[in-house]
Amino acid sequence: MKPALPSLLQLVALSLAGSVFLGGCSTTYVVQVDAISRPAVDSPAPQSYSIKSNNPKMDEDSLRYKEVAGYVRTALSGKGMYETTPDKADVVVNLDYGMNSPRVKFETVTTPIIMPVGGGTRYVQIPVYNRGVVVGYRTAVVNEPPRMEVVGYEDSIRPVIVYEKFMQISARTNKEITEGRALPEVWSVNVSAEDDSKDLRKYLPILASATADYIGTNTNSQKEVKIKEGDEVVSFIKKGL
Numbered sequence: 001m002k003p004a005l006p007s008l009l010q011l012v013a014l015s016l017a018g019s020v021f022l023g024g025c026s027t028t029y030v031v032q033v034d035a036i037s038r039p040a041v042d043s044p045a046p047q048s049y050s051i052k053s054n055n056p057k058m059d060e061d062s063l064r065y066k067e068v069a070g071y072v073r074t075a076l077s078g079k080g081m082y083e084t085t086p087d088k089a090d091v092v093v094n095l096d097y098g099m100n101s102p103r104v105k106f107e108t109v110t111t112p113i114i115m116p117v118g119g120g121t122r123y124v125q126i127p128v129y130n131r132g133v134v135v136g137y138r139t140a141v142v143n144e145p146p147r148m149e150v151v152g153y154e155d156s157i158r159p160v161i162v163y164e165k166f167m168q169i170s171a172r173t174n175k176e177i178t179e180g181r182a183l184p185e186v187w188s189v190n191v192s193a194e195d196d197s198k199d200l201r202k203y204l205p206i207l208a209s210a211t212a213d214y215i216g217t218n219t220n221s222q223k224e225v226k227i228k229e230g231d232e233v234v235s236f237i238k239k240g241l
Contacts, residue, residue: 026229026230026231027228027229028226028228029193029203029206029226029227029228029229030193030195030224030225030226031192031193031206031207031210031224031225031226031227032191032192032193032194032222032223032224032225033189033190033191033210033211033214033222033223033224033225034219034221034223035187035188035189035190035214035215035217035218035223036185036187036188036189036218036219037186037217037218038184038185038186038187039186039187039216040173040184040186045216046081046090046091046171046173046186047080047082047090048081048082048083048084048089048090048091049076049081049082049083049084049089049090049091049092049093049171050083050085050086050092050093050174051069051072051083051092051094051095052086052093052094052095053065053095053096054094054095054096054168054170055096055098058096064201067201067204068095068097068167068208069095070240070241071204071205071208071237071238071240072093072095072169072208072211073240073241074208074236074239074240074241075208075209075211075212075215075237076093076215078212078236079212079215079216086174090173090174091171091172091173091174091186092171092172092174092183093169093170093171094168094169094170094171094172095167096166096167096168096169097166097168097204097207098165098166099163099164099165099166099198099200100163100164100166102161102162102163103161103162103164104159104160104161105159105160105161105162105194106157106158106159106160107157107158107160108155108156108157109155109156109157109158110153110154110155111153111154111155111156112150112152112153112154113150113152113153114148114149114150114151115148115151116146116147116148117146117147117148117149117151118144118146118147119144119145119146120143120144120146121141121144122141122142123139123140123141123142124140124142125138125139125140126138126140160196161196162194162195162196163195163196163197163198164192164193164194165192165193165194165200165203165204165207166190166191166192166207167190167191167207167208167210167211168188168189168190168191169188169211169215170185170188170189171185171186171187171188172184172185172186173186186216187215187216187217189214189215191207191210191211192207193206193207205234205237206227206229206234209227209233209234209236209237210225210227212233212236212237
């Protein structure tokens with residue numbers, strides 16, 4: 001036997017209960033993380049760093065850059081690293097962040113099908129009393145309205161405009177550049193979040209938080225991570241050094 005579908009009133013009650021519950025919870029962000037680690041053979045893990053922009057168009061004196069660099073410094077401190085002058089640093093940490101151009105994404109939406117069920121006219125027998133004794137019956141007509149119930153579900157595909165917010169940090173060995181060769185990369189972490197929000201600033205501490213656990217590690221492939229605004233790591237990143 002198939003389970004009975006919930007009535008409209010039940011759905012409304014569940015929806016309200018969910019709204020109350022979610023109202024007291026933090027927003028959950030879905031972040032894609034791709035981390036690579038290439039430690040030098042027989043070399044200790046880098047401890048000191050200097051940080052710089054990896055985007056020539058980015059103004060390192062802007063308030064936004066300083067804010068993001070602060071998030072990254074806090075994430076690095078969680079790995080036991082500390083900032084020093086460029087001439088003394090073990091590695092140079094390159095930073096880039098931003099939001100890509102919007103694109104259209106198609107998603108499947110499930111909608112309940114609600115229709116009137118039941119109702120109509122029925123006849124009932126009502127006893128007739130005389131001095132407390134049933135002496136007969138009379139017929140009464142009862143008109144019942146139909147009930148609105150969920151009778152099924154329908155899937156549809158709709159286009160949604162989404163924006164990818166990203167942050168990329170990488171560490172390269174801090175030594176003299178050999179002509180024609182790039183400095184060896186020690187590790188890198190690329191994180192991104194894609195949805196319909198255009199609020200890049202709101203996502204920057206979230207993205208920085210996503211890097212915190214993956215600095216100096218290998219994910220082997222892109223990994224999905226869920227982060228809540230109320231998570232301890234987010235509070236740590238926002239608090240700063």
